[in-house]
Every structure is written in structure tokens, then in C-alpha cells.
Amino acid sequence: MNKGTVIKSTGSRYLVKYNDKIINCTLRGKFKTKGFRTTNPIAVGDNIEFEITDDEFTGLIYKISERRNYLIRKSTNLSKETHIIAANIDFAFLLISLVKPVTYQMFIDRYLISCEANHIKAVLIFNKIDLYNQEELQQLNELINIYSKIGYNCIPVSVKENININAIEEQIKNHTIVISGNSGVGKSSLINRLQPGLKLKTSEISDSHEQGKHTTTFAEMHKIGEGYIIDTPGVRGFGIVNIENDQLSNFFPELYSLKQLCKFNNCTHTHEPDCAVKKAVETGKISISRYRNYLGILADDSAKYRQDNYL
Ligand SMILES: Nc1nc2c(ncn2[C@@H]2O[C@H](COP(=O)(O)OP(=O)(O)OP(=O)(O)O)[C@@H](O)[C@H]2O)c(=O)[nH]1
Ligand SMILES: [Mg+2]
Ligand SMILES: [Zn+2]
Numbered sequence: 001m002n003k004g005t006v007i008k009s010t011g012s013r014y015l016v017k018y019n020d021k022i023i024n025c026t027l028r029g030k031f032k033t034k035g036f037r038t039t040n041p042i043a044v045g046d047n048i049e050f051e052i053t054d055d056e057f058t059g060l061i062y063k064i065s066e067r068r069n070y071l072i073r074k075s076t077n078l079s080k081e082t083h084i085i086a087a088n089i090d091f092a093f094l095l096i097s098l099v100k101p102v103t104y105q106m107f108i109d110r111y112l113i114s115c116e117a118n119h120i121k122a123v124l125i126f127n128k129i130d131l132y133n134q135e136e137l138q139q140l141n142e143l144i145n146i147y148s149k150i151g152y153n154c155i156p157v158s159v160k161e162n163i164n165i166n167a168i169e170e171q172i173k174n175h176t177i178v179i180s181g182n183s184g185v186g187k188s189s190l191i192n193r194l195q196p197g198l199k200l201k202t203s204e205i206s207d208s209h210e211q212g213k214h215t216t217t218f219a220e221m222h223k224i225g226e227g228y229i230i231d232t233p234g235v236r237g238f239g240i241v242n243i244e245n246d247q248l249s250n251f252f253p254e255l256y257s258l259k260q261l262c263k264f265n266n267c268t269h270t271h272e273p274d275c276a277v278k279k280a281v282e283t284g285k286i287s288i289s290r291y292r293n294y295l296g297i298l299a300d301d302s303a304k305y306r307q308d309n310y311l
Pocket of ligand 1: 127128129130131157158159160161181182183184185186187188189190201202203204205212213214215216217232233234235
């Protein structure tokens with residue numbers, strides 16, 4: 001049996017990197033992921049075992065190695081089905097833009113919760129700073145302030161104007177990275193900037209809606225220097241998977257770190273007396289926008305299943 005890594009998946013076919021070759025593989029039989037339903041049993045980044053079939057460049061996948069971690073989201077409206085975005089990653093980059101298109105803070109928070117729950121270090125990259133006006137630059141500063149204070153690396157960049165791209169290279173080094181974000185924020189453009197030879201397809205955002213056009217349609221892993229970066233299709237929302245309400249606050253680092261100081265050890269930081277989190281919100285130690293998003297996700301359980309409410 002040969003061991004390889006999935007670098008692209010198009011539903012029924014998988015491109016597998018094996019030494020310096022690319023093998024076009026299919027699955028042998030049915031693969032099920034334990035514990036939940038998913039639209040894709042094998043994701044980009046999975047290490048698999050396969051056998052070469054008729055010719056040198058096609059193969060059959062027999063086995064997936066255990067995943068170190070994976071990034072997962074709900075796939076469609078009201079669906080219980082989930083989609084594994086990528087597996088075995090060192091950092092999850094979230095590419096954000098404050099204009100054309102606007103990334104909402106609720107989207108950022110849902111993404112971060114998913115990363116925390118799956119033990120993946122997230123990095124927030126704010127792109128298109130060349131387009132920001134005074135007000136948007138102020139908003140940028142506020143967001144960087146909020147998120148860097150609670151431990152997330154924040155990198156403001158302009159892919160277009162080549163500003164601060166070296167900070168991203170510094171973060172990639174020899175790691176494996178997945179990059180996510182709304183359609184049109186510049187994920188593929190960033191990868192082209194890091195490795196111009198790739199010539200990934202990009203397109204202008206639409207004039208009327210200022211939204212991306214879903215240009216990238218399949219996740220794919222690309223080599224960048226000594227590391228790897230997985231480009232993914234843009235998404236509108238990031239549905240949280242398998243997190244119960246009583247666990248939710250554990251995935252907000254600033255809430256989690258105060259939990260011990262609440263009067264009740266099962267405090268949900270909503271109505272309870274002597275709640276250290278509520279006190280910290282009042283004194284401004286915890287960001288009100290983060291706390292509001294926490295309450296929003298808690299209160300509207302069904303929001304976990306509704307795309308429109310992810311914003
Ligand atoms: N002004 C400006 N435009 C940018 C910047 N980065 C990317 N763009 C433009 O944004 C548009 C969308 O870029 P893409 O790279 O296709 O976006 P994407 O995130 O890959 O989109 P999907 O594949 O649809 O998810 C393109 O027209 C880019 O030229 C930037 O820093 N500043
Ligand atoms: Mg793209
Ligand atoms: Zn509390």
C-alpha cells in the first residue's frame with residue numbers, strides 16, 4: 001500500500017500527492033466518518049493509503065489515516081450535513097475584508113469558535129486595506145484591538161498593493177495552512193501573490209452587490225515555499241457543528257479564562273448572579289460585540305442551521 005496526501009477533491013475524484021507524482025484516485029467502497037454525517041468523507045489534507053491501479057497515475061483509496069484535526073462547517077440551509085473543509089492543518093487563516101465584500105463580525109466569531117473547538121490556531125488577515133476610508137481604518141483598528149487582546153494574530157494587508165505580505169510569509173514558513181473567507185475577499189489573489197506561477201483563477205466582485213462570484217469551486221492545496229496553503233471556495237456563512245450551548249463559552253478564550261471566577265461553575269454568563277464575565281463586559285475588559293455574538297448564538301439555536309442568520 002502507498003501513502004499519499006489528498007491535495008484536491010472534486011466530489012468523486014481525489015488528486016493525491018505521492019512523492020513527486022500526482023495520482024488520480026477514487027474510493028474503494030463506502031467511507032463513513034464516525035459520529036456525524038458529512039458530504040465529503042475525505043478532505044484535502046487527509047493522509048490516505050492507496051493502491052496503484054491499471055496505470056501509473058490512477059489509484060484506489062483504501063484507508064484514511066487518523067486526522068490530527070479538521071475544520072468543519074454546516075454545508076447547506078437547514079441541513080444536518082456537514083462539510084470538512086480541510087484536515088491536518090497547523091493554522092487556519094480567515095481572510096476578512098471591511099469593504100467589497102463586507103465580512104461581518106458574527107462570521108469571524110463563528111469561524112473562531114469552530115477553530116477553537118477543533119484545536120486549530122486561527123489567524124485573522126484583514127485584506128484590501130488600500131480601499132479603506134477613515135472610518136473603515138478606525139473599524140480595522142478596533143477589530144485588531146479586540147482580537148489581538150484575546151490571543152489571535154491579526155495581520156492587516158493589501159494583496160493588491162503588496163502591503164505586509166511578508167508577515168503572512170513569516171506565518172506560513174513550513175506549515176500547512178487552510179485559508180477561508182467570504183467569496184471575493186481575495187483568497188486566491190493572495191496565494192497568487194505568494195506564488196505567482198500558480199496563476200489561480202480570480203474575478204472582480206460584482207458591481208451591483210459588491211459580493212464575490214464564487215470563483216474557486218474546489219478546495220486545493222498549493223505549495224508555498226516550504227509550506228502548503230489550501231485555497232477554498234468562498235462561503236456566506238460558517239455553521240457551527242456539534243457544539244452544545246453549555247459548551248459554547250469554552251470556545252471564547254476571554255470568557256473561558258474568567259469562568260473560574262463566576263459564582264456557579266456551570267454559569268452560562270447570561271442571567272446568573274456574581275458572574276465574572278458580565279462584570280468584565282461592564283468594565284470594558286471583554287468586548288461588548290463579542291459578548292453580544294455569544295448571546296446571539298446561544299439564544300438562537302436554530303441559527304446554527306440557517307445560513308442567513310450567520311451574518
Ligand atoms: N483593491 C483590492 N482588491 C483586491 C485585493 N485583493 C484582492 N482584490 C480583488 O478582489 C477580487 C476577488 O479576488 P479573488 O482572489 O478572486 O477572491 P476569492 O476570495 O478567491 O473569491 P472566491 O474564490 O470566490 O471565494 C479580485 O478582483 C481581486 O483583484 C486588495 O488587497 N485590494
Ligand atoms: Mg478564489
Ligand atoms: Zn459567568
